[in-house]
Amino acid sequence: MSSPLVTLDGVSVRRSGALVLREIGLRIEPGEAVGLFGSNGSGKTTLLRVLATLLRPSSGMGTVLGARLASSEVETIRPQIGLVAHEPALAIHLTLAENLHLVAALSGVPRSAADEALSDVGLSGASQRRVMHCSNGMRRRAEFARMLLIAPRLLLLDEAHVGLDPDASKLVAHVTAEVTARGGAVVLVSHERERAISIIHRAVEIRNGSLIEATP
Amino acid sequence: MIKPLDVAAGLMLATALVLGLVVPPDAVQGDLQRMMYVHVPSAWLAYLSFATTLVAGIAYLRTRRMRWDHIAGASGEVGVVFTGLALVTGSIWGKPVWGVWWTWDARLVLTAVMFFVYLGYLALRRSFDDPEVRARRASVYGIVAVAQIPLVHFSVVWWRGLHQPATVLRPGDPQIDGPLLAALLAAVFAFTVVFAALVSRRAEVNRLEDLIAAPSAGEPVAGSGVAVPPIVGGGR
Amino acid sequence: MIRHIAILFRAHLRDERRAGEVTLVIVPFGMVALLVVPMAIGIDTPLLDRIGPGLFWVVLLLFGTLVSQRQSASLSESRRDTLTLLGVDPAARFAAAAMAGTVLLTLFAVVAGTVTFMLYDPEIANPAWLGAILPLTCAGLAMVGTIATAVTSGPGARSSLAPLLVVPVSVPLLLAAAQATEGLRASAGILRWLLLLCVVDVILALAGVLTARPLEES
Numbered sequence: 001m002s003s004p005l006v007t008l009d010g011v012s013v014r015r016s017g018a019l020v021l022r023e024i025g026l027r028i029e030p031g032e033a034v035g036l037f038g039s040n041g042s043g044k045t046t047l048l049r050v051l052a053t054l055l056r057p058s059s060g061m062g063t064v065l066g067a068r069l070a071s072s073e074v075e076t077i078r079p080q081i082g083l084v085a086h087e088p089a090l091a092i093h094l095t096l097a098e099n100l101h102l103v104a105a106l107s108g109v110p111r112s113a114a115d116e117a118l119s120d121v122g123l124s125g126a127s128q129r130r131v132m133h134c135s136n137g138m139r140r141r142a143e144f145a146r147m148l149l150i151a152p153r154l155l156l157l158d159e160a161h162v163g164l165d166p167d168a169s170k171l172v173a174h175v176t177a178e179v180t181a182r183g184g185a186v187v188l189v190s191h192e193r194e195r196a197i198s199i200i201h202r203a204v205e206i207r208n209g210s211l212i213e214a215t216p
Numbered sequence: 217m218i219k220p221l222d223v224a225a226g227l228m229l230a231t232a233l234v235l236g237l238v239v240p241p242d243a244v245q246g247d248l249q250r251m252m253y254v255h256v257p258s259a260w261l262a263y264l265s266f267a268t269t270l271v272a273g274i275a276y277l278r279t280r281r282m283r284w285d286h287i288a289g290a291s292g293e294v295g296v297v298f299t300g301l302a303l304v305t306g307s308i309w310g311k312p313v314w315g316v317w318w319t320w321d322a323r324l325v326l327t328a329v330m331f332f333v334y335l336g337y338l339a340l341r342r343s344f345d346d347p348e349v350r351a352r353r354a355s356v357y358g359i360v361a362v363a364q365i366p367l368v369h370f371s372v373v374w375w376r377g378l379h380q381p382a383t384v385l386r387p388g389d390p391q392i393d394g395p396l397l398a399a400l401l402a403a404v405f406a407f408t409v410v411f412a413a414l415v416s417r418r419a420e421v422n423r424l425e426d427l428i429a430a431p432s433a434g435e436p437v438a439g440s441g442v443a444v445p446p447i448v449g450g451g452r
Numbered sequence: 453m454i455r456h457i458a459i460l461f462r463a464h465l466r467d468e469r470r471a472g473e474v475t476l477v478i479v480p481f482g483m484v485a486l487l488v489v490p491m492a493i494g495i496d497t498p499l500l501d502r503i504g505p506g507l508f509w510v511v512l513l514l515f516g517t518l519v520s521q522r523q524s525a526s527l528s529e530s531r532r533d534t535l536t537l538l539g540v541d542p543a544a545r546f547a548a549a550a551m552a553g554t555v556l557l558t559l560f561a562v563v564a565g566t567v568t569f570m571l572y573d574p575e576i577a578n579p580a581w582l583g584a585i586l587p588l589t590c591a592g593l594a595m596v597g598t599i600a601t602a603v604t605s606g607p608g609a610r611s612s613l614a615p616l617l618v619v620p621v622s623v624p625l626l627l628a629a630a631q632a633t634e635g636l637r638a639s640a641g642i643l644r645w646l647l648l649l650c651v652v653d654v655i656l657a658l659a660g661v662l663t664a665r666p667l668e669e670s
Contacts, residue, residue, distance in 0.1 A: 049533075054533055078537045079538060081537050082537070083534070083537060085529075085530040085533060087528060087529070088530065089528070089533065089534040091463065091531070094470070102459065103534070106459055106535070106538045107538050277666050332616070333620045335616065336620060353667070354603075355666070357599075360659045360663065361617075367624040368624055371628060
């Protein structure tokens with residue numbers, strides 16, 4: 001049995017003196033896709049940012065991909081984390097291809113891989129279009145192309161289904177399956193439980209800042 | 217609640233005031249020179265609060281204890297008052313002595329620049345809701361700004377040095393008479409204690425303000441379904 | 453690290469070339485400023501010759517704050533997160549942004565300088581020295597501007613705040629640049645001012661690199 005990709009033990013996050021996450025415990029095994037639910041503002045995005053090593057817990061311990069949180073170890077595993085945030089991480093004056101080429105260059109992957117990723121998400125025809133002229137759905141697809149490109153071991157999807165038509169929704173399933181098949185893990189936040197259920201293996205829910213196991 | 221530090225500050229300030237009024241007037245400038253007992257300590261506090269803000273900023277970044285940020289902010293506020301006071305008293309003093317409200321003396325220019333650095337620092341602090349974001353940003357700006365102060369000093373001194381020798385009367389001139397020097401030292405000491413008292417008070421107010429701004433127990437923090445457990449800790 | 457800086461630097465410039473904020477908005481604005489000053493103070497030719505260089509540096513300082521605040525220099529939180537996850541050091545991001553800012557400010561300075569020469573006709577003994585003074589000054593202003601933009605980024609901070617943070621801190625740069633130019637006019641020594649520019653630049657570079665990480669965390 002291989003070791004878990006994520007372990008959180010008693011992780012709390014305090015913002016402006018208020019406790020947003022309280023004593024979170026979580027364990028995610030390789031190959032797992034976990035749905036993360038909760039009402040608006042319950043702390044789902046905060047938890048995703050902790051898992052992405054972008055937010056230090058105020059207290060508690062945890063590891064992500066073997067690196068202890070809040071230690072300098074996280075710097076070595078960061079490139080193996082893929083985060084699709086609520087707002088697309090694209091430079092609006094650059095074309096879709098240029099945005100992906102930038103990611104490829106920074107992570108030391110050949111450009112051709114970026115072009116392939118774009119065509120995988122159905123954007124090869126629009127690759128020379130500047131982001132500012134792209135619809136929200138196209139921007140969203142470009143984000144998934146970025147995930148295919150960096151091939152993360154831990155994939156974090158915030159509001160995975162927002163702004164995607166049913167066809168594009170298949171992308172979420174596709175990318176998720178891709179990561180879990182390689183022995184990676186996926187944490188997926190979605191408001192659309194019905195769409196999420198078919199993708200995930202189990203569900204957790206944040207209530208009152210605490211994490212509880214939930215039936216999907 | 218009155219703290220011993222407040223009492224000490226009040227007593228010393230009163231002593232310095234009396235001393236400043238009873239010592240004999242200056243041989244050349246007469247009573248006008250008594251302005252020195254406010255001007256020099258104010259200028260000293262301008263530097264002292266800058267240094268305090270810098271040290272507290274570095275301490276915050278190292279320890280991440282909000283206490284340091286509260287001190288840095290308090291010191292900035294007290295500093296802007298005394299920097300302003302130094303400028304105003306210098307100006308009032310300068311009018312009869314030099315015949316003008318303002319002169320491009322190196323020390324004056326430096327003090328004016330510091331005044332604006334403070335204003336920027338305080339405006340920056342007011343811009344953020346999240347106390348931790350505020351603390352981080354303000355510490356960084358404080359460090360960068362204070363690192364520039366010696367360079368501002370040199371550049372201004374060189375700039376003026378090219379055109380004219382320093383003509384300003386030097387308040388801390390060693391030729392100063394015994395009693396006058398004693399009164400001046402008493403004033404500097406008293407102002408320093410006042411500074412400590414004000415910063416300590418203001419830092420406490422800063423801490424309380426952060427506590428008030430933080431969502432209180434039982435109140436929804438960000439959305440429905442989430443309640444803040446009764447843990448208080450905004451400040452420490 | 454150096455590879456990352458080079459990649460981000462190129463991306464910055466490409467982004468700005470497309471957006472055109474500096475070339476199409478800020479440069480013309482600076483030129484207008486140089487044009488309207490004689491309208492306010494009169495067209496006394498010797499006087500204009502006298503104030504031209506100083507005015508140029510003031511315009512560079514004030515309008516330079518706009519260059520540092522250009523839209524292409526501010527990254528959204530999600531773009532910042534993406535770069536962090538790609539393993540880009542915050543110091544590398546600072547360096548790339550400051551270098552791009554230096555190039556754009558130098559571009560601004562060259563155009564505004566040419567306009568100053570045309571409108572004010574100042575006499576400068578050794579204009580070749582400007583080739584050293586200009587980039588050193590622009591680099592310093594770009595670094596101050598990059599730091600100021602970073603500390604004021606995010607919700608809450610007003611966009612008018614950054615210039616207030618930049619200008620007082622840039623006094624040594626302004627004085628050194630203006631006095632060096634004055635030295636060229638009077639054929640006096642300018643070495644100490646060049647040295648001051650270098651020292652300011654080094655201190656700002658250190659400050660920017662050392663504070664990049666604490667600014668980053670959340």
